[in-house]
Amino acid sequence: MSFPALKDAQDRLAAKQKALHDIFTEAGPELDMDRVKSLPGTTEDKVTEIRARNDELDEIGRQFDDLQAIAKAFARSRQAPEEHSESGADPSGSPAQPDGTRTFGDLFTESVAYKGVQGQVGPEAHLDVELKTLFSTTAGWLPETTRTGKVVEFATRPVQLIDIIPATTTGQAAVVYMEETVLTNTAAETAEAAAYPEAALQLTEQTSPVRKVSVWLPVTDEQLDDEPQARGYVNNRMPFMLRQRLDAQILIGNGTAPNLRGILNTPGIQTQAKGGDPVPDAIYKGMVKCRVTGRALPNAAIIHPNDWQDIRLLRTADGLYIWGSPSEAGPDRIWGLGVVQSDAGPENTAVVGDFVNFSELSTRRGVDVQVSNSHADFFINGKQAIRADVRAALLVYRPAAFCTVTGI
Template identity: 30%
Template sequence: MSRKNGGGSNDDHNQDNLEMKGLMDALTKRDLEIKTFCENAQKEIKETGKIADDTKGALELLAKSGTEMQERLTALEQKGARRGKSQAQAKSWGQSVVDTESFKSMADGRLGRTGRIEVKAITSADDSAGNLVVTERLPGIIAQPDRVATVRDLIMPGRTLSNAIEYVKETGFVNNAAPQVEGQRKAESSLSFELATSNVRTIAHWIPATKQILDDAPQLASYIDGRLRYGLTYVEEEQLLLGDGTGQNILGLIPQATAYNTALNMAGDTRVDAIRHAILQVRLAEYRASGIVLHPTDWERIELTKTDDNAYVFANPTTGAQPRLWGLPVVETTAMPEGQMMVGAFNMAAQIFDRENTTVEVSTEDRDNFINNMVTVRAEERLAMAVYRPESFVVGAFPDTTDPTAGA
């Protein structure tokens, strides 16, 4: 059987493409099913005050199946990225740009001076930030520190072909259910709903570079891999958490979340206790919490908690296990305000809709680029986020944040 570039047969390649198409179609179908079930859930809450068990179970099953399909799709995309590279080396995110026909045509001066390339889920290889080729200089760039953006990983993924997502959102529930005396007027509860719209927003930025970069593929790959993609994910995470919804901002999770119920606090509570109270608050809103978001400083204080004999309670300095608390994954990010916590049903109560994956454009036709021998490299993405049940996200300050001497 003939093989190309050591990456597998043509039959294997075609089979993977068919499977990827099937998975993308299945994910699209699943998103429509989730939307239908969420609408049914809102109706059930309005009619009965709670979500039916079968509806809740179906939503959980859809969320789980979607995660499994997404993982399989990512694995296939990564496999495709490895195919064709010698010694099974993955093609970098930036190298995938310079290897396209659009880029090669522009670099050779053929058919115009603008190239547009959409990049989909390609893992970074070891050489994704290649050394700059500069005479009489040390190779490489001393990069600014990067912040790992992981809030997106907690939220249910989705796709859209529209410029806006419209959905029904519950805005309030007053539960006056109580034992009743026959023959007397029964207690009245109330539910409030509103039609919500989440507009697709664009996150983008650009950098100038000399024209010689067109002849220096590793340097272009370094530009794209090292800064542009990171810049998008950095701002995306801040938008998902803190966006105020004004102008072109996404309406983030924190502005829509329910305030932490401080009445749950008890004397002697620690930060760990407060997080458990918040988990209960989410559970009472009919969903189960799936994640915790903290500022790194607050997570450190929790991890450094010790017993009277100086043993760590929540951390083992010799292991690198994923941060978890009360059985839930902990995302530590500097986008989260210090001294506050956020607990939520990220996997069911909110959803990200990607309209356009990260797209890169390189052009000389920008202002006076031509006469200055410059090019412009631009990266952008388009997405929207819908929060179906704000009560299932709880945010608030730790009870000891006003006392800097208090323990974790």
């Protein structure tokens, strides 16, 4: 089913992107506004107009993102029930947990494993929790006496990339799909009684293996004695560790078992060198490669915070800020694409691509936690071993739908 509003937003987005790109091309690498003849007025007038056009582009980009999400949700709702098990539904048939239901920590503290740790070897319990649930961060402590109760979190990289990758589930050890690798279109006008031109199609089976990310943590019995503290402890830090590592694997995993193959190491993705271009121009050219060669519509850009800093501070030849003055927050978008500032990958390399349509994070199951005091000498030392893991596969369906922009 077609969505006219989505097509209209796509066309308007492309047109506005090109118009703004043409202005940057006129200005040249030095962003000299005197060279811009398509806009009237002084340098300040031209910069004001550029900002206005960029704001308009941001708004159209947000509208397009919303419409695209609605279209994909509608398409998924029309799939047969058996297809839903491979596209986001719980394989067991259980409905997704609504807001306000039991948390990860609630499941842990109510489990047989937690209730059985008092003075004996505790049994194990498996808790399956949706991976994309948002977790904050905290740490364990003894019952409060004279402390304020405030915990200062350790400074560490946040989870940023998982949420731009569509999530599905799988019940297999690998996700197998078919890729159309040959399409020879010989359709042509044909005279009466003449032979039809012969076309060719070829499908190739592709496989992405499910990999495991895991972590374990020793905890004393005393920390588990106080149930509210144990709930907060388990509910935050261990799932965050798993998600943070998986977040990095999405971008830089090398593909050698047991690693996932991240986007930057996927064969077939395109690349665009900055060269002598301004950074915005180089990113736009990468977007065009995704459109023309990848036949895709890029919807996000991953940029290192230090590189985004340089973009945000871009100024014209006479010192005016392109992305807004220091008194303004400025947009977290470029050419209408949402910008994900992530330091999981290297500096000086950005990634643009169609993450919505041509990438997928398929989980074999959510976070699984097990607890026992049978590890080593933990029983006689009053300790518990808590381990957690998640199994997932990353799929990049069309590598050419992604492009790195280097040297920025």
